[in-house]
Amino acid sequence: MSSAYPNGQAPAPGKSAPAKSGLMNLRTTFVLIGNTAGFFLVMAVLMLSIGDQFPFSHFPMYATLPESTFCIRVTDADGKLMPVQFAFGVQSSILKKQMVRELKEQKDKGRMKLVSAPPPDIARECGRRVLEWMLDHRPAFDPALVGKAVKLEQVTYTARKGAVKEKVDVLAEGFVKHSKPAP
Amino acid sequence: MRDGATRMLWKIGSLFRFEPFRCETWEAVVLRLVFAWLAFSLIPTTATTMPGTPYPHGLALFMDLGFLRDAGTVQWLSATATIALVLGALGIAEPLTLGWTLFVVVASKSYNQSQGVIGHAGQLLTLCLLAQWMASVWALKKSAAGLRGLLWGGADSWRRQVWWITQTIAASYTVAACTKLISTDFTWPFKGANFLVQILKAHEENRASYLGEPGAFATWTVQTLTDHPALGTGMLVPAFMLEFFAFLALLNRRLSLAFGLGLLAFHKMTDALMAIDFGAHQDLLWLFFINPVHWFGTAIMVAIARHKADA
Numbered sequence: 001m002s003s004a005y006p007n008g009q010a011p012a013p014g015k016s017a018p019a020k021s022g023l024m025n026l027r028t029t030f031v032l033i034g035n036t037a038g039f040f041l042v043m044a045v046l047m048l049s050i051g052d053q054f055p056f057s058h059f060p061m062y063a064t065l066p067e068s069t070f071c072i073r074v075t076d077a078d079g080k081l082m083p084v085q086f087a088f089g090v091q092s093s094i095l096k097k098q099m100v101r102e103l104k105e106q107k108d109k110g111r112m113k114l115v116s117a118p119p120p121d122i123a124r125e126c127g128r129r130v131l132e133w134m135l136d137h138r139p140a141f142d143p144a145l146v147g148k149a150v151k152l153e154q155v156t157y158t159a160r161k162g163a164v165k166e167k168v169d170v171l172a173e174g175f176v177k178h179s180k181p182a183p
Numbered sequence: 184m185r186d187g188a189t190r191m192l193w194k195i196g197s198l199f200r201f202e203p204f205r206c207e208t209w210e211a212v213v214l215r216l217v218f219a220w221l222a223f224s225l226i227p228t229t230a231t232t233m234p235g236t237p238y239p240h241g242l243a244l245f246m247d248l249g250f251l252r253d254a255g256t257v258q259w260l261s262a263t264a265t266i267a268l269v270l271g272a273l274g275i276a277e278p279l280t281l282g283w284t285l286f287v288v289v290a291s292k293s294y295n296q297s298q299g300v301i302g303h304a305g306q307l308l309t310l311c312l313l314a315q316w317m318a319s320v321w322a323l324k325k326s327a328a329g330l331r332g333l334l335w336g337g338a339d340s341w342r343r344q345v346w347w348i349t350q351t352i353a354a355s356y357t358v359a360a361c362t363k364l365i366s367t368d369f370t371w372p373f374k375g376a377n378f379l380v381q382i383l384k385a386h387e388e389n390r391a392s393y394l395g396e397p398g399a400f401a402t403w404t405v406q407t408l409t410d411h412p413a414l415g416t417g418m419l420v421p422a423f424m425l426e427f428f429a430f431l432a433l434l435n436r437r438l439s440l441a442f443g444l445g446l447l448a449f450h451k452m453t454d455a456l457m458a459i460d461f462g463a464h465q466d467l468l469w470l471f472f473i474n475p476v477h478w479f480g481t482a483i484m485v486a487i488a489r490h491k492a493d494a
Contacts, residue, residue, distance in 0.1 A: 029201050036203055036204060036346075036433075037350055037430070037433050039314070039346075039347045039350045039351070040350040040351075040353055040354050040357075040430060040433060041354075043310070043314065043350065043351050043354040043355075044354040044357060044358050044361075047310075047354060047355065047358040048358055048361060048362070052240075052301055053240060053241050053244070054240055054241030054242070054289060054292050054293045054296050054306065054309070055241065055289055055292070055306055055309035055310050055312075055313055056310070057303055057306045057310075057355075058358055058359075058361075058362045059303060059306075059355060059358060059359035059362055060362050060366065061303055061359075062363075062381060063359075063362045063363045063366040063367070063371070064366050064367060065367065065371060065374040065377045065378060065381065066377060067377050067380070068380065069380050069381060069384045070384065071384045071387045071388045071391060072391070073387065073390075073391035074391070081390070081391065081394070083390075083391065083392060083393050083394045084391060084392055085392040085393050086393065086394075091388070091392045092387075092388040092389075092391035092392045093388050093392070094300050094302075096388070097299075097300040097301070098299060098300055101238070101299045101300065137232075137233065155384075155387050157380040157383045157384055157387075158380065159376055159377050159379060159380045159412070162376070162412045163409075164379055164380055164383060164409070166383075
């Protein structure tokens, strides 16, 4: 893990040891790489073995690229899109991650087999919890929204035979509970 | 003819020649100061509004982080972590000062990540701060100065910090590529046909969050991939190669520059296509891989040396 040199600094060009040739040179190179880049190996092993535990991560973003994926959006009672970052201070990607976590919990409980293909009733149950979480923890910035109905929708994209299909499902409905001015 | 080919092969081989890491003191000083400026963004400024840690993560697995809900405590933590970061950047008692900053950052980020949702935006920057702190502690082992070594690591420690941070950045990209391979039974680079659904999802998320609309480049790419799905693999393979072979950037400064520019282009492309910028990653690539400080500094030193020789 330490540097190959006593002070962590390689010798200046021209002051290095005389060049060796053939196998010795190759061996010296490997030893030098091992000694000087050993921290790379330590960090790589830690990241892969610990996985996602802050500050470590194995960086799983877009690591599976499945045929099908989805996003979560919120609309008003008439189906008009509400930009969640501007309305509630939360990103759509956070709502999706909440949804995936809820689905994984149901899978761990043995209620379903695939997170990517949940039975509709379980998807709606999870969606209800995600909407509850948002309405409880993310007050609307606009006080006029309090008491208004909102819907949580899942938009699914599926790649099949060179074409992409889009499907929209309403997962849950609720009412805006409270408001707080935007920071 | 044979001589020409040999010379060409030798030139290509020399691009990949291992050159042990050298870093002048002035370079280490500048890089550490700029890095401290980047790390400053990690320090929490306000108390968390989330009531608890329902899905304990990171440090929250080992200790109660409820003190982060108290505004007064967070103000005190923020002030002391900032002072410690400045002292650490100046090279003063780094194992203690950087250690304190690291603790405050990891505690607050762990709390945020314990809400059931994991974000990766600030993760690499924090890992680099961890690497810097580990290098400063490692310097104690190497130092024969006893307590003085604890208070002042000196230039050797700073150079090691820069080198360990650089290795951490390279490791993160190679690990990201390994995760892709492991998660897909080594088929990730060839899943280009599925890349389109990820782009469409990202566009819809952007619209659902900010009413954002994709730019001209993103729209053109969606249309092109719709017409020719196989081109997706052509986009994924180079990106994957850059990530997987990021460790080659550790061989020498030229490869570091090349991989830095390549990975930066990869992030810019991801941003243009999917509105995912990973700004902290880009900053780290600029600082430690592309490293204009090194190239400008070296150019100035060479110019001065030539001027002196001419005189």
